[in-house]
Amino acid sequence: MSKQNRTAIEPTRDQNYAEWYQQVIKAADMAENSDVRGCMVIKPWGYAIWENIQRALDIKFRETGHRNAYFPIFIPKSYFEKESEHVEGFAKECAVVTHSRLEDDASGGLKVAGELTEPLIVRPTSETIIGASFARWVNSYRDLPLLINQWANIVRWEMRTRLFLRTSEFLWQEGHTAHESFEEAMEESRKMLDVYADFAKDYLAIPVIKGEKTESERFPGAVNTFCIEAMMQDKKALQSGTSHFLGQNFAKASGIKFQNREGEIEYAWTSSWGVSTRLIGALIMAHSDDNGLVLPPKIAPSHLAVIPIYRNEEEKAHVLDYCKKVTDLFERTEWEGIRIYTEMDERDLTGSERNWYWIKKGIPLRIEIGPRDIASGSVMVARRDKDPREKQSVQLENLKDYCLSTLSEIQDIYYQRALAFREKNTVKIDSKDEFYAFYTAKNKNKPEIHGGFAHSHWCGDPACEEQIKADLKVTIRCIPFDKEIEEGHCIVCGKPSHERVIFAKSY
């Protein structure tokens, strides 16, 4: 391949999407696999993204009346057993602590000892342990609603893992709330789904579809599971956040009871909702290109990379002095509520090496500064959303305004681009043949990127859903809230249906 057309990431998305994904993470230095099977090390550039996600969401949680708290990482096995569906759903992926210490064995190694009377489950989710606290905290309707959020790590012993998308241990937030009525708990779970959807749109620049899961995809023990679904660039769906209406199931299991306004004892109505480090996976797959990570400015760890260009010590002093003026322009600058961070890259590498380094990291703007720019009182600005070679000369006095308005522009372009991609790959399908053709790769040996979101009719029978999954690995991602009320026939069995649902292959 000629240097002109060389991409920073190999293979490209078209060549091998899964491998491309791994390479983007590596090239941006976001995370790596650890020696612990299925667990990742999140490196500073990746962790900063997570911190930005936390910061933005935490404010929204606070604004909607929630307070942060922290509960134990260990859940007694007996707690876990109280909600039967819940146990069944998570039993196969639990890490269990059975011993409390290590002792020398005869051969210079260590053996486990001190068996616990009751095994402890490393939390795969905290409904039961938080429920136990809620049971103590709630006595009267005056104690409700109880609106708690926890930022935590959790463990789900997955068979197969992929950085950010599915790891045995991951970081997330889990909101847990208790209410005095069905309506209020339902409203809460829908409200938090909106918070997630708005966040995905406004910060991650990812359009999502809000909807409800079918019974087979529902959270174990929940009455309703709501979700936001996003389309990745390989046209597969990624569940990016969930919110559950738990009815009184968990309240009954944990004994969350209160005296209501009529003086009667009643079980509380609860909800739970969460997003995880998986959002970073969504971010990568929604926007990144064959030159590496692409970051919406609102979630980027840093916004501007300053790259001084010089040939000798004399020029260096001169150029660095000018660069300082540039970085000073952005000192303590806020843009749309976000603190602007600059990266000064003085490393002894060629200009192009430093440029590509920041392209691969997805930094929104690169500012090159050399003797020629200084002579004309300007700098060269390059945008991550444009061709790597494209640069714009900007006068120093206009630079700050130019950069800030360009960040807004880039943020918007990424969203519009992702939205257009989803629209382009979303279809209405009414015939079974067409449906099967849509989800079948032309090249069986090396499947090309194919498929997308299909709005099709479904009769509501789990057997039809199962059929599609078995035949095509396609599942119902959700029953969208914005559904068309329309009579039709089930894509599988042909029986009458009154709504379209969204089908897709998913992560």
Place this chain on the structure above:
RNA sequence: CGGGAUGUAGCGCAGUCCGGUUAGCGCGCUCGGUUCGGGACCGAGAAGUCGGAGGUUCAAAUCCUCUCAUCCCGACCA
């Protein structure tokens, strides 16, 4: 847990079928020099229990046995 594959320098690999000097290559790293505004080049250098244990042999990265680990494809999943 079923099916397939792989363990050789920090990373990626060749060498293994058919045993034979001192185990190579690319990238990266270190040092020196020329470069630097579109992924530079030249020269020198450091770095390896060949996954582990046992066996066969004059001789093992290479053959045999056992073992450990990882990856891929399934089933399970945010």
